[in-house]
Amino acid sequence: xxxxxxxxxxxxxxxxxxxxxxxxxxxxxxxxxxxxxxxxxxxxxxxxxxxxxxxxxxxxxxxxxxxxxxxxxxxxxxxxxxxxxxxxxxxxxxxxxxxxxxxxxxxxxxxxxxxxxxxxxxxxxxxxxxxxxxxxxxxxxxxxxxxxxxxxxxxxxxxxxxxxxxxxxxxxxxxxxxxxxxxxxxxxxxxxxxxxxxxxxxxxxxxxxxxxxxxxxxxxxxxxxxxxxxxxxxxxxxxx
Amino acid sequence: xxxxxxxxxxxxxxxxxxxxxxxxxxxxxxxxxxxxxxxxxxxxxxxxxxxxxxxxxxxxxxxxxxxxxxxxxxxxxxxxxxxxxxxxxxxxxxxxxxxxxxxxxxxxxxxxxxxxxxxxxxxxxxxxxxx
Numbered sequence: 001x002x003x004x005x006x007x008x009x010x011x012x013x014x015x016x017x018x019x020x021x022x023x024x025x026x027x028x029x030x031x032x033x034x035x036x037x038x039x040x041x042x043x044x045x046x047x048x049x050x051x052x053x054x055x056x057x058x059x060x061x062x063x064x065x066x067x068x069x070x071x072x073x074x075x076x077x078x079x080x081x082x083x084x085x086x087x088x089x090x091x092x093x094x095x096x097x098x099x100x101x102x103x104x105x106x107x108x109x110x111x112x113x114x115x116x117x118x119x120x121x122x123x124x125x126x127x128x129x130x131x132x133x134x135x136x137x138x139x140x141x142x143x144x145x146x147x148x149x150x151x152x153x154x155x156x157x158x159x160x161x162x163x164x165x166x167x168x169x170x171x172x173x174x175x176x177x178x179x180x181x182x183x184x185x186x187x188x189x190x191x192x193x194x195x196x197x198x199x200x201x202x203x204x205x206x207x208x209x210x211x212x213x214x215x216x217x218x219x220x221x222x223x224x225x226x227x228x229x230x231x232x233x234x235x236x237x238x239x240x
Numbered sequence: 241x242x243x244x245x246x247x248x249x250x251x252x253x254x255x256x257x258x259x260x261x262x263x264x265x266x267x268x269x270x271x272x273x274x275x276x277x278x279x280x281x282x283x284x285x286x287x288x289x290x291x292x293x294x295x296x297x298x299x300x301x302x303x304x305x306x307x308x309x310x311x312x313x314x315x316x317x318x319x320x321x322x323x324x325x326x327x328x329x330x331x332x333x334x335x336x337x338x339x340x341x342x343x344x345x346x347x348x349x350x351x352x353x354x355x356x357x358x359x360x361x362x363x364x365x366x367x368x369x370x371x
Contacts, residue, residue: 111355154281232281
């Protein structure tokens with residue numbers, strides 16, 4: 001049996017497969033460069049690999065095949081794998097269970113307050129400024145970890161790609177604004193910083209918290225997990 | 241004693257990765273099936289299925305403990321195909337830029353202030369008692 005007959009059995013042409021392979025290689029190379037750049041700039045928030053990789057791949061798209069939608073189809077295998085990888089977050093959630101048992105409501109309450117206030121305030125702004133309904137629904141997911149945000153946005157009738165963008169911008173603002181918030185409230189405590197970064201700035205905030213201290217990192221991971229799962233559940237049940 | 245040959249180690253890594261992928265894809269697909277009954281995204285259902293396995297088993301199997309952090313560390317790359325969709329919304333982003341700046345910048349900072357204040361109030365008490 002030849003390769004072409006195998007591929008046509010799946011409704012794919014050889015050209016589909018070679019295009020997919022080419023774009024996956026381009027994506028991996030761009031990502032490789034992006035993580036190097038992040039290292040060189042000492043993990044600067046503006047050199048976040050997601051931002052750099054997306055910009056580079058979009059640039060290549062404009063050079064090679066200007067139809068972005070087609071390139072997204074070629075990259076479908078990568079998009080699919082995001083789902084199973086997200087399930088892997090069960091590991092950090094499991095590792096945070098002891099802190100959760102120990103401190104209980106003292107950590108749950110701040111996470112819940114942020115988990116409710118962040119999406120509702122953003123939603124209200126877009127609602128008052130009369131943005132499209134799909135955008136209003138999408139921005140509800142801005143503070144939860146990106147894969148959950150994309151999934152939940154889709155479930156609510158929002159736009160997954162936009163959810164990811166809102167999400168990443170929110171994470172970056174969170175990291176950049178932390179020193180000012182510390183100064184303004186005159187609070188600079190590892191646990192509070194961790195909870196703020198994890199609850200509001202999700203994964204991007206958590207990677208910053210890990211650099212602050214081990215304790216900040218642990219509290220941020222906890223907040224990321226609890227807020228991610230909690231908000232996704234609440235939004236899906238209420239609006240899904 | 242002879243050290244293990246390099247090929248053996250490589251093979252071991254390969255088996256660990258394949259095993260992890262099977263577990264993660266399996267849990268995700270089960271989560272997807274469960275979505276028909278439980279109205280949550282497949283990833284959340286899958287996460288709970290895997291978490292339940294860890295809790296019942298009492299620990300995380302060694303191979304998952306080794307491989308999952310590697311995958312999570314490179315998750316950024318897997319977001320890219322979906323984020324590319326923003327290219328298709330360029331015009332809409334230009335049209336709504338003020339609303340977006342307000343909704344993203346102001347509310348994010350306001351939320352941070354709120355969470356910082358509440359955390360500090362609640363956790364200050366713990367500071368004196370623990371560690």
